[in-house]
Amino acid sequence: MQFFFEVLIGGLLAGVMYSLVALGFVLIYKASGVFNFAQGAMVFFAALTTVGFISMGAPFWLAVALALLAMAALAFFTERLVLRPLVNQPQITLFMATIGLAFFIEGIAQLTWGAQVHALDLGIADEPIEWLMGNTGMNISKFDLVASGIAAALVAVLAVFFNKTRTGRALRAVADDHQAALAVGISLHRIWVIVWMVAGFVALVTGLLWGARNGVQFALTFLALKALPVLILGGFESIAGAIVGGLIVGASEKLAEVYIGPHVGGGIESWFPYALALAFLLIRPEGLFGERRIDRV
Amino acid sequence: MLYREAGQFKTTYAADQQLFPIRQDRIGMAILLAVVFVGVPVAAATPALAGMIDFNYWFSGVLIPFLIFSLAALGLNILTGYAGQLSLGSAAFMAVGAFAAYNFELRVPGMPMLASFILAGVVAALIGIVFGLPSLRIKGFYLAVATLAAQFFVVWALTKFGWLSNYSSSGVITAQKLVVFGYAVDTPVKRYLLVLAIVSVMALAAKNMVRSSIGRAWMAVRDMDVAAEVVGIPMVKTKLLAFAISSFYCGVAGALYAFAYLGTVEPAGFELELSFRILFMIIIGGVGSILGSFLGAGFIVLLPIFMDLSAASIERSFGLALPAGLVSNLTLILFGALIVFFLVVEPLGLARLWQIAKEKLRLWPFPH
Numbered sequence: 001m002q003f004f005f006e007v008l009i010g011g012l013l014a015g016v017m018y019s020l021v022a023l024g025f026v027l028i029y030k031a032s033g034v035f036n037f038a039q040g041a042m043v044f045f046a047a048l049t050t051v052g053f054i055s056m057g058a059p060f061w062l063a064v065a066l067a068l069l070a071m072a073a074l075a076f077f078t079e080r081l082v083l084r085p086l087v088n089q090p091q092i093t094l095f096m097a098t099i100g101l102a103f104f105i106e107g108i109a110q111l112t113w114g115a116q117v118h119a120l121d122l123g124i125a126d127e128p129i130e131w132l133m134g135n136t137g138m139n140i141s142k143f144d145l146v147a148s149g150i151a152a153a154l155v156a157v158l159a160v161f162f163n164k165t166r167t168g169r170a171l172r173a174v175a176d177d178h179q180a181a182l183a184v185g186i187s188l189h190r191i192w193v194i195v196w197m198v199a200g201f202v203a204l205v206t207g208l209l210w211g212a213r214n215g216v217q218f219a220l221t222f223l224a225l226k227a228l229p230v231l232i233l234g235g236f237e238s239i240a241g242a243i244v245g246g247l248i249v250g251a252s253e254k255l256a257e258v259y260i261g262p263h264v265g266g267g268i269e270s271w272f273p274y275a276l277a278l279a280f281l282l283i284r285p286e287g288l289f290g291e292r293r294i295d296r297v
Numbered sequence: 298m299l300y301r302e303a304g305q306f307k308t309t310y311a312a313d314q315q316l317f318p319i320r321q322d323r324i325g326m327a328i329l330l331a332v333v334f335v336g337v338p339v340a341a342a343t344p345a346l347a348g349m350i351d352f353n354y355w356f357s358g359v360l361i362p363f364l365i366f367s368l369a370a371l372g373l374n375i376l377t378g379y380a381g382q383l384s385l386g387s388a389a390f391m392a393v394g395a396f397a398a399y400n401f402e403l404r405v406p407g408m409p410m411l412a413s414f415i416l417a418g419v420v421a422a423l424i425g426i427v428f429g430l431p432s433l434r435i436k437g438f439y440l441a442v443a444t445l446a447a448q449f450f451v452v453w454a455l456t457k458f459g460w461l462s463n464y465s466s467s468g469v470i471t472a473q474k475l476v477v478f479g480y481a482v483d484t485p486v487k488r489y490l491l492v493l494a495i496v497s498v499m500a501l502a503a504k505n506m507v508r509s510s511i512g513r514a515w516m517a518v519r520d521m522d523v524a525a526e527v528v529g530i531p532m533v534k535t536k537l538l539a540f541a542i543s544s545f546y547c548g549v550a551g552a553l554y555a556f557a558y559l560g561t562v563e564p565a566g567f568e569l570e571l572s573f574r575i576l577f578m579i580i581i582g583g584v585g586s587i588l589g590s591f592l593g594a595g596f597i598v599l600l601p602i603f604m605d606l607s608a609a610s611i612e613r614s615f616g617l618a619l620p621a622g623l624v625s626n627l628t629l630i631l632f633g634a635l636i637v638f639f640l641v642v643e644p645l646g647l648a649r650l651w652q653i654a655k656e657k658l659r660l661w662p663f664p665h
Contacts, residue, residue: 100636
């Protein structure tokens with residue numbers, strides 16, 4: 001039973017990371033209806049830029065600031081060159097465009113900073129918490145705990161941003177109803193740039209946390225693939241859904257790997273979340289917290 | 298002047314329904330077929346030319362992969378371009394085809410090669426139907442995610458279940474020798490001709506499929522599924538048939554990929570990356586166009602080769618060494634930029650450009 005909890009908590013903590021990636025997806029989807037496949041590439045790009053500046057001798061905070069600036073520039077150009085010309089196209093066209101964007105960003109990132117694996121040290125030790133180990137015998141990493149703390153703080157900041165600031169409210173207005181938002185004088189183009197910047201910021205935080213864990217490397221781009229089942233479970237429009245979905249996917253894939261994996265040869269982590277999401281789709285296609293859509297002829 | 302159909306009258310229904318209603322198109326197609334079926338092999342057999350051009354490289358490095366990817370792109374185009382169901386799992390169905398053909402050859406004594414290719418396609422079609430089932434309830438990128446499940450599951454299963462790869466380590470299979478009707482297909486030229494013949498027949502079949510009732514049903518589903526259902530198009534049958542036929546094409550392409558192109562393949566070679574490449578082919582070539590599948594495949598196959606060659610010539614002429622990975626990253630950037638460019642500027646791809654060129658050609662050189 002103790003082992004079960006250890007796996008469960010480890011999975012939940014990994015799930016927090018999935019939630020962060022999914023959060024970036026949800027932000028963009030809500031504001032512009034674009035399913036941004038490039039979120040994983042953005043995570044990679046943000047982390048690599050930070051590490052790149054650090055290796056050039058910049059202090060940590062400056063590197064983060066510069067990476068943030070790069071993400072802002074990326075957001076600006078994406079809106080100008082990809083989103084604006086493709087406005088009013090079918091969603092699936094925009095989705096394919098973001099696949100192209102993902103390739104583009106990956107190429108740029110590796111061209112600028114090289115393709116080797118970089119280590120990133122945030123100053124948080126990746127070691128078991130001792131008193132928990134001593135009292136209950138459970139092996140929970142300090143790093144995971146801090147990372148989920150940061151994730152929670154990020155969500156709180158976003159919540160304040162969306163509820164208390166003028167821009168945040170404009171973002172919510174756009175998410176609610178594009179036309180109504182336009183009618184009261186909110187500029188869609190500006191909102192799109194801002195929301196892509198916010199997604200870039202989320203990508204940066206995600207990239208730093210994952211990068212510190214597993215090294216900053218190309219594999220970060222595959223995070224986008226992990227986040228897709230999370231979105232299906234949680235619903236494309238819901239921030240709460242992204243978080244709950246991430247936790248469910250994280251916990252269930254670890255549990256499945258430990259309890260089902262040995263019977264079928266292991267390594268089922270790669271597809272189990274998808275199977276779970278598919279099964280879920282058949283029952284509740286709009287996800288846990290998504291908005292129910294009704295098709296009309 | 299040359300390309301004008303004035304004076305070509307249709308007097309029978311058969312003439313009205315023929316594949317190439319314009320005589321110039323028929324002549325052009327005949328010339329094209331003559332060149333690729335006869336001209337190219339003859340040129341390769343000519344000693345004078347063979348000294349100048351490395352035909353073996355052209356056959357096994359360019360033409361064969363081009364034809365095989367055209368076939369895969371054709372398969373994806375049937376599903377995505379005609380039936381409107383976005384799939385990110387084409388590489389998985391290619392993997393199914395490759396491993397199925399291998400197993401049919403391995404386990405059924407005296408199995409004819411072509412029969413195992415066809416059966417490989419059928420197996421891929423069956424798997425395609427299974428993974429196409431979610432399409433009955435979901436669409437758009439929900440469906441794209443469902444096809445991703447196919448992608449990951451198939452690669453995982455091929456790696457984990459040793460029986461499928463005859464218990465080789467990490468699922469690597471080495472394709473058996475290509476023998477068709479007792480005739481050993483062992484040189485690049487012969488392999489090229491075999492692949493060309495198969496691709497031609499299947500392209501012809503696809504062309505006829507998409508202009509028959511089933512193709513029209515696919516397009517109706519693509520354009521508006523509710524309306525299609527209202528006018529009596531059976532949704533289940535149409536969608537699943539699109540998945541089956543698309544997977545059949547991808548499966549045969551996969552079998553050829555293993556048997557006629559690489560020889561040795563492993564499940565990891567059929568990763569998501571390959572699916573994306575095939576998707577890029579149809580976006581660049583033209584969504585919903587048979588010709589587009591070929592143009593797109595040619596473009597995607599040739600672009601990296603062109604990049605490599607130009608990088609090599611830059612290195613030679615300037616005497617400098619380009620950093621490793623530069624070319625591959627530039628190719629990545631170019632792919633991404635081209636995808637966005639085509640989606641923005643010409644969503645119907647190269648095939649549409651060809652169509653525009655033909656329109657212009659009808660008036661040339663007297664546009665008034």
